[in-house]
Amino acid sequence: MVMQKLLSKTRQAINDFNLIEENDKIAVGLSGGKDSITLLHILKNYQRFSPEKFDLIAITLNPGGVDNSPLHTFCKDLNVPFYEIQTNIKEIVFDIKKEKNPCSLCAKLRRGALNDNAQKLGCNKVALGHHKDDAVETFLMTMFYEGRINCFSPKSYMDKYDLTIIRPMVYIDEYMTRRASREYSYPIIENPCIANGHTKRQEMKELISTLNKDFPHLKQNLFGALNNSDQLFIWDKDEIKKNL
Structure with missing residues (x-):
């Protein structure tokens, strides 16, 4: 039942934003968290009845010293080719740069490494596990911290790598990935980052949760604003569906 939902x-989301096309080769960025594992599981199931034929692989970036053997087993059971890429991201961020606010640099390095390896492996698309809650949080964070009204897109083109980035879970609430994780006993890899749970995103997540108690439809209304093409033009379906 959970997988059906x-x-x-x-x-x-795939239909609204034209995320998957015939003969795509899609790399799923598999961090080992509940969201990325759920995404891989969804896409493998979707592959069975998708009107478009596409190939699927999983890429995990090891920042240094993480045992990802459970992910190897998980991908083998799903029959998805798995590639673990060893990196020195942890050393760069914390030992060399000694970042006090490491999230931005870490994300930049991870994006670069993921896209670079996806390109080398012959992929034309990279799928990321961002969900509806991530979108709402990012929407507010750009306003609060950057003075902009913006959010990541369900589909965007990276000309540097000739890759299209897709986010097939943008209509899925985070509670659904938690439920899937419990029901299917996903092999969650604990986030090794020392900043985990102490980020601006975590603060925003907690703020939205608090506000939603007083304004029960807050999250849904914020998500609706993202899709309000008549006013904001952030997630304009007609524009995003076009080949970028």
Whole structure:
């Protein structure tokens, strides 16, 4: 039942934003967290009945010293080719740069490494596990911290790598990935980052949770604003569906 609901929401996003096309080779950025594992599981199930034929692989970036053997087993069981890439991201961020606010640099390095390896492996698309809650949090964070009204897109083109970045779970609430993680006993890899749980995103997540108690439809209304093409033009379906 959980997978049926996840597939329904994912198929809606794929159709709304034209995320998957015939003969795509898609690399899933598999961090080992509940969201990325859920995404891989969804796409493998979707692959079975998708009207478009596409290939699927998983890429995990090891920042240094993480045992990802459970992910090897998980991908083998799903029959998805798995590539673990050893990196020195942890050393660069914390030992060399000694970043007090490491998230931005870490994200930049991870994006670069993921896209670079996806390109080398012959992929034309990279799928990321951002969900509806991530979108709402990012939407507010750009306003609070940058003075902009913006959010990541369900689909965007990276000309540097000739890759299209897709986010098939943008219609899925985070509670659904938590439920899937419990039901399917996903092999979650604990986040090794020392900043985990102490980030601006975590603060925003907690603020939204608090506000939602007083304004029960707050999260849904914020997500609706993202999709309000008549006013904000952030997630304009007609524009995003076009080949970028």
